[in-house]
Amino acid sequence: QKEVEQNSGPLSVPEGAIASLNCTYSDRGSQSFFWYRQYSGKSPELIMSIYSNGDKEDGRFTAQLNKASQYVSLLIRDSQPSDSATYLCAVNFRDFGNEKLTFGTGTRLTIIP
């Protein structure tokens, strides 16, 4: 059973502060890790991907990966009200030749103006 665990929240962060989202996964063979943002009633939108240990920065977003600890995180700097959404952590695994994704249950983030 491939599992991805996230704190469901809700997580409330003041505008301008750093939001920190965490995720752990069970499959040591996973090689690709993703963060998706999902607004209420909408489909997920890819915001970050990370494949190797360490940090990856893209604008206000930084993804961190530690394969030894099976841990992925997402930092959002200078949080804006528009960042309020559910953030889904996704981890790949190979199944019958197809690369599939397992999603966590998501962390609901609210940015307080």
Place this chain on the structure above:
Amino acid sequence: GAVVSQHPSWVICKSGTSVKIECRSLDFQATTMFWYRQFPKQSLMLMATSNEGSKATYEQGVEKDKFLINHASLTLSTLTVTSAHPEDSSFYICSAPLAGGGYEQYFGPGTRLTVT
């Protein structure tokens, strides 16, 4: 970027009828597409993998005779919910990975199905 469309965006149907949902990759070819279902306040659950030119593979617990998948071309996959019941009401979302990428999946906007 990679754009995936779905049609319709929402549909209401009566119990016992069938509904077809289309998923298209607009600016890239997708030999594989995925179909997910999401119930309110829950995460995405993979239903099946759609493969162009071959049969779809279904996740455990998903009835293949109820959820018919056809991957007619490199840019189109369809999901038909047959003999729909109220418990099939959900948000259905397709995704497609970019070939040669790091397995990123790009999602369509989703189809909200309500069965009355």
